[in-house]
Amino acid sequence: MTDELTHPNIPVPEDLKGTVTLATWEKFYNWCRARSVWPMFFGLACCAFEMIAMATSRFDFARFGMEVMRASPRQADLMIVAGTVTKKMAPQVVRLYNQMAEPRYVVSMGACANGGGPFKEGYSVVSGIDKLIPVDVYVPGCPPTPQALLHGFVTLHKMIENTKYKDMIWYHNRGQGEEFAIPVLGPDIFDPRQIPLIQSEAAKTPVAANDSE
Amino acid sequence: MNEQVAESEGVQLDAAVGSVEQASQALREAFPGKVRPDEREGYEGVIVDADALVDAALFLRDQLGFRYLSSVTGVDYANDGLLESVYHAYGAESGALVFKVQVGCGNPEIPSLVSVWPSANFQERESYDMYGIRYAGHPNLQRILTWEGFAGHPMRKDWREPYYEEEHKPFKTRHPDGGVFRAEDRNPFGRNVQYSPGFDPAKWEDIAQSAVYDGLMREVKEEGLQTETITVNVGPQHPSTHGVLRVVVVLDGETVVDLMPVLGYLHRNHEKIGERCTFPQIIPYTDRLDYICSMSNGLGYVLAVEKLIGIQPPERAEYIRVIMAELTRIVNHLMAIGFLWNDVGAYFTPVIYAFNERELILDLFEMVSGSRMMCNYMRVGGVFEDLPAGWMEKARALVYDRLPRFVDEFHRLLSENEIWRSRSMGVGILPAEQAVAMGASGPLLRASGVPYDIRRVEPYSIYDRFDFDVVVRHNADVYDRFLVRMEEMRQSLRILRQAMNQIPAGPVQTGKKNWTMKVPAGEAYHRIEAPKGELGFYLVSDGGSNPWRYHVRSTSMINLTPLAEMCRGHKIADVVVILGSIDITLGEVDR
Ligand code: SF4
Numbered sequence: 001m002t003d004e005l006t007h008p009n010i011p012v013p014e015d016l017k018g019t020v021t022l023a024t025w026e027k028f029y030n031w032c033r034a035r036s037v038w039p040m041f042f043g044l045a046c047c048a049f050e051m052i053a054m055a056t057s058r059f060d061f062a063r064f065g066m067e068v069m070r071a072s073p074r075q076a077d078l079m080i081v082a083g084t085v086t087k088k089m090a091p092q093v094v095r096l097y098n099q100m101a102e103p104r105y106v107v108s109m110g111a112c113a114n115g116g117g118p119f120k121e122g123y124s125v126v127s128g129i130d131k132l133i134p135v136d137v138y139v140p141g142c143p144p145t146p147q148a149l150l151h152g153f154v155t156l157h158k159m160i161e162n163t164k165y166k167d168m169i170w171y172h173n174r175g176q177g178e179e180f181a182i183p184v185l186g187p188d189i190f191d192p193r194q195i196p197l198i199q200s201e202a203a204k205t206p207v208a209a210n211d212s213e
Numbered sequence: 214m215n216e217q218v219a220e221s222e223g224v225q226l227d228a229a230v231g232s233v234e235q236a237s238q239a240l241r242e243a244f245p246g247k248v249r250p251d252e253r254e255g256y257e258g259v260i261v262d263a264d265a266l267v268d269a270a271l272f273l274r275d276q277l278g279f280r281y282l283s284s285v286t287g288v289d290y291a292n293d294g295l296l297e298s299v300y301h302a303y304g305a306e307s308g309a310l311v312f313k314v315q316v317g318c319g320n321p322e323i324p325s326l327v328s329v330w331p332s333a334n335f336q337e338r339e340s341y342d343m344y345g346i347r348y349a350g351h352p353n354l355q356r357i358l359t360w361e362g363f364a365g366h367p368m369r370k371d372w373r374e375p376y377y378e379e380e381h382k383p384f385k386t387r388h389p390d391g392g393v394f395r396a397e398d399r400n401p402f403g404r405n406v407q408y409s410p411g412f413d414p415a416k417w418e419d420i421a422q423s424a425v426y427d428g429l430m431r432e433v434k435e436e437g438l439q440t441e442t443i444t445v446n447v448g449p450q451h452p453s454t455h456g457v458l459r460v461v462v463v464l465d466g467e468t469v470v471d472l473m474p475v476l477g478y479l480h481r482n483h484e485k486i487g488e489r490c491t492f493p494q495i496i497p498y499t500d501r502l503d504y505i506c507s508m509s510n511g512l513g514y515v516l517a518v519e520k521l522i523g524i525q526p527p528e529r530a531e532y533i534r535v536i537m538a539e540l541t542r543i544v545n546h547l548m549a550i551g552f553l554w555n556d557v558g559a560y561f562t563p564v565i566y567a568f569n570e571r572e573l574i575l576d577l578f579e580m581v582s583g584s585r586m587m588c589n590y591m592r593v594g595g596v597f598e599d600l601p602a603g604w605m606e607k608a609r610a611l612v613y614d615r616l617p618r619f620v621d622e623f624h625r626l627l628s629e630n631e632i633w634r635s636r637s638m639g640v641g642i643l644p645a646e647q648a649v650a651m652g653a654s655g656p657l658l659r660a661s662g663v664p665y666d667i668r669r670v671e672p673y674s675i676y677d678r679f680d681f682d683v684v685v686r687h688n689a690d691v692y693d694r695f696l697v698r699m700e701e702m703r704q705s706l707r708i709l710r711q712a713m714n715q716i717p718a719g720p721v722q723t724g725k726k727n728w729t730m731k732v733p734a735g736e737a738y739h740r741i742e743a744p745k746g747e748l749g750f751y752l753v754s755d756g757g758s759n760p761w762r763y764h765v766r767s768t769s770m771i772n773l774t775p776l777a778e779m780c781r782g783h784k785i786a787d788v789v790v791i792l793g794s795i796d797i798t799l800g801e802v803d804r
Contacts, residue, residue: 042450044457045479045800046504046586055561056568071451086803087405088360089457089478092449116405118498120396121489122482123367123374124359127397127405143586186417187364188375188406195414201401202412 005031026165034160035065037105037153040076042096045083047110047143054146064153073099078156080149081135084112084119085126087189094182097133102169105160107152108135111142118142132191133180233308236277240312243272251313255735255754258311263323266314270300270329273312278304280649281665282330283740284749284766285337287344289318291370296321296346299751301738301766302330306670309738316346325351332652334774335476343368343484355425358477358803362419364409367485374485375400375407381759382490383729425461425475442470447788449478455552455792456799460776467784472777476770476803483804487763491729492518493593495763500587502765503801506545508537508578509743510801511591516673517739517750518593521732524723530595531675532716536608537590538674538741539705539712540578543616544571545744546656546698546705547623549796553695554627556793557636563627570619573611580604593730595722605713612709620702628696637691641779641791644689651775654768655746656701657795660686660693667742678715679708691794698796729758736762745769745796765804769797 006012010022023031043051054061061067070076073096085093097106108129111117116127129135136159139152165171181192190198237259241248247265251258261269273279279302288297296316301309314323325348326333337348338357345366348354355361365372376396378384387393397403408414426444448459457478463470483502487495499514500507512534519526526534551567575585580601582588590597627633643653648661658665666683668676684700686693734756740749749766772795780788 045481046501048456049504049586052564053568053572056565056572058569058572084479084481086478086480088480089449092457092478096450118501119481119483119486120405121374121376121378122486123376123405124480124482125405127376131404145585184414184417184419185360185362186408186414186419187362187412188408190406190408190414190417191404192414194402194404197402198408198412198414202408202410 027161029165030161030163033103034157037064037066037078037156037160038068038070038076039066039078039080040073040096040100041069041071042079043082044085044089044093045112047082047112050143050146051080051082051109051149054149059146059150061150061153064150064157066153073097074101076100077103078105078107080107080109081113081129082109084117085129085132087124087126087183088185090126090132090189091182091185093129094132094180098179098182103163105136105156106133107137107139107149107156109139109149109152110144111140114138114140126189132183233310236273236279236304236307236310239277240269240273240310243276244269248312251311255733257736258313260313260315263314263316266324267326267329269312270326273302273310274329277310279307279310280304282326282332282652283309283747284738284751284764285326285333285340286751286762286764286766287340287346287368288753288762289344289368289370290315291318294318296344298323298340298346299736300326300333301749301751305665308671311738321346322349323347324349325354327351330652331650332771332774335770339770342366345369356477358480360477361425367482368488374482375405380489381757382494425473440465445785449475455797458792458797458799458802460788460792462780462785462788464785467786469780469783469785469788472780472788474773474776476773479799479803481800481804483765484763488760491758492732492760493728493730495760496591496593497587497589499765500589501800502767502804503743503745503748503769503798504586505548505798506541506744507586507588508541508590509545509741510748511588512538512674513739513741513743513748514750515591515593516741517737517752518732520739521735521737521752521754522593522730523733524594526595526723527720528717529599529719530721530723532712533596533600533721534591534674535676535679535712536709536716537578537581537588537596539709540574540608542705542744543702544574545796546702547571549656549698549744549793550623550627550695553691553790553793553796554633556789557633559633563623566623566626570616573615577604577608577611580607592722592726594724595720599721609713612706612713617703617706620699620706624699628699634692636787636790637695637794638688640691640783640787641794642689643775643779647775647778648689651778652771653746653775654772655742655744655796656684656694656697657746657772657775659684660697661689662687667740667747671740673739673741676708679711681708691790694794694796731756731758732760738766740766743768745798745801746772748801765801767801767804769795769799769801770803773797773802 005023006021007023108114113129116125119125120127137152137156141148183189183191244265247262248259251260281303284301286299298314300312340346342356342358442463442465445462449457459475462472499510502510547567551564554563578588579585582590643661645662648658664683664685669683681704684697686697732754736753738751740747746768748768751764752760753762755761779791
């Protein structure tokens with residue numbers, strides 16, 4: 001085991017160095033978790049290609065302990081939202097997120113997932129996946145280079161290492177974490193959480209947004 | 214590859230009768246009063262009356278030999294109150310015969326041409342979705358890119374998106390009074406949404422899903438064991454690496470009874486945004502169409518604009534364009550083969566081999582354009598910048614030495630593999646006749662024994678100067694498509710070597726660089742042989758600096774038309790393999 005795990009204040013006898021590590025349970029636990037993140041194999045658009053490039057020999061994310069990509073959300077703990085989230089796809093993305101087990105993380109990759117990107121002005125693009133599910137790390141770029149994405153992972157690792165396990169859901173026996181509302185494809189996509197707002201707006205506006213300009 | 218067949222032995226499409234001029238003359242004579250020439254300034258082709266459309270189409274196909282319907286699309290001439298459906302048909306050796314049908318905006322209905330050219334299937338659905346033109350007689354006229362239940366037809370000129378700012382770019386300002394505004398802040402919902410008055414979400418019934426299943430065939434067996442069919446959704450999230458494609462499959466046991474691709478999960482309003490942009494502003498968006506082949510997409514687009522303006526890039530730029538386009542073809546075919554192997558179960562090993570070489574080519578792209586994938590390198594009248602110092606040496610080392618060796622190695626590694634051969638030979642057969650009727654193009658068409666390569670039949674740029682073979686194979690199965698791609702990489706290397714030897718010095722841009730330009734009124738359709746097949750750009754200009762209509766004839770989407778045909782009767786596990794052999798990119802399918 002590496003030195004970084006060993007707690008600096010606890011002395012280890014000289015002849016045991018390299019074989020024995022003394023650390024707090026929390027540190028050890030987070031150290032293990034950070035080095036075994038399993039991403040979900042899930043690409044949306046152009047960015048997915050740089051994600052795959054990151055998995056191949058030149059960049060090789062196996063160096064960070066995450067070579068196993070799982071196609072099933074049940075077996076994954078990291079969702080890389082790699083690409084444009086369209087309105088038609090948004091319900092699926094949220095559903096996949098809901099199916100992941102806690103603790104789960106989301107890396108939003110690229111301008112599109114971060115905020116709509118070059119297609120933001122279009123009518124069928126969700127302006128940022130964080131409107132629907134919580135995001136832990138944002139990676140900018142269009143597409144982000146594989147290096148940038150790796151940097152995103154390192155950032156995520158830091159975040160995991162700094163988690164207090166007392167803050168984790170399982171510690172309080174709080175079950176599987178929150179279910180997020182799945183958007184519905186209506187005349188335009190709508191988020192069930194916004195239903196009251198939509199109803200009150202509909203009562204207010206006498207003309208459609210389309211002709212009001 | 215000793216089994217490679219010379220192009221002359223391939224199945225030929227029927228030769229068209231004479232030139233396009235003569236054909237349109239013949240058409241006018243056959244339907245007097247119903248077919249008239251399109252006399253608008255800068256337009257070509259004929260306008261056909263809606264009631265004569267099907268007969269005229271049959272006449273074109275059967276008498277005049279226009280057996281390949283390349284593109285169908287709508288145009289909204291809002292100022293004249295007209296909707297137009299534009300068709301581009303090709304014969305074996307001829308150019309495009311353009312014919313159009315015009316209807317009023319009020320109740321637009323046009324007879325469907327699916328019965329004449331099945332390739333119109335998805336394209337008519339798209340035109341219906343985007344413009345609301347109803348194609349009477351279409352077997353399954355549903356929305357394709359948006360979802361069933363979506364409000365409005367978004368490509369109509371009077372339809373505005375929720376984040377609408379102004380009709381055309383450049384917008385006046387996005388930071389009035391010194392502060393930036395975000396589009397979200399001006400929307401009452403803080404989202405990219407809009408609802409018509411009186412819409413009550415609590416009462417909404419979700420019809421988007423149920424509508425999908427309606428068009429599917431469920432076989433009723435006459436004899437034998439009566440088994441029940443089941444409907445399975447593959448996608449939009451699934452472990453095959455072809456993006457967010459959803460395929461609804463009806464299965465009898467493990468055998469495919471019917472199948473339907475459900476598109477639109479990556480619909481990013483490429484065309485609507487394009488019509489808001491100025492002509493040069495569209496170039497970076499084209500990169501994101503087929504994101505593996507950004508260079509080819511850009512090339513196709515700038516060629517269409519150049520056709521409209523009537524300018525020629527300098528010699529050196531022409532060569533650079535060809536070099537980039539062929540490098541792109543190699544990248545694409547590497548990817549196509551790698552991912553095809555993923556689909557048969559060789560999980561990621563060939564992909565990793567392929568990505569090694571792709572990285573080296575991307576390095577070259579990055580050197581010239583500053584970006585690995587989204588190159589944004591082609592310009593109207595040339596290319597962005599000349600090749601930087603040291604580029605040629607690097608490229609030569611690749612093209613002369615490393616890549617040829619790699620292609621041979623890849624071939625040795627894969628082609629004779631026993632499992633691969635048994636999984637791919639005789640699977641997903643697409644006979645030549647059907648391939649042409651369904652609008653297949655690129656390696657998919659050529660593996661069906663049709664030696665049709667636009668670089669040869671209608672050479673654009675400077676492709677007429679190079680010596681290369683059009684690769685054809687005749688078994689029309691997955692294995693042959695794979696071999697066609699293998700061999701095309703070799704042919705691309707051949708073109709690259711010639712281009713690198715002949716490239717002259719000189720400027721790389723005609724005129725001065727500008728982010729906006731006036732383009733004369735008129736229409737232009739330009740198609741190129743992109744790595745995946747025929748990529749066409751249809752542009753209508755009203756004389757301003759923004760296109761009135763900007764349409765992409767997407768190879769990937771139209772190549773999906775024969776998918777159901779190819780899969781019926783096969784096992785479910787073969788569906789993914791057949792899909793992989795078509796080689797699609799969702800960015801281009803859905804745009
Ligand atoms: S951020 Fe850019 S590269 Fe990534 S999905 Fe969006 S458009 Fe494609």
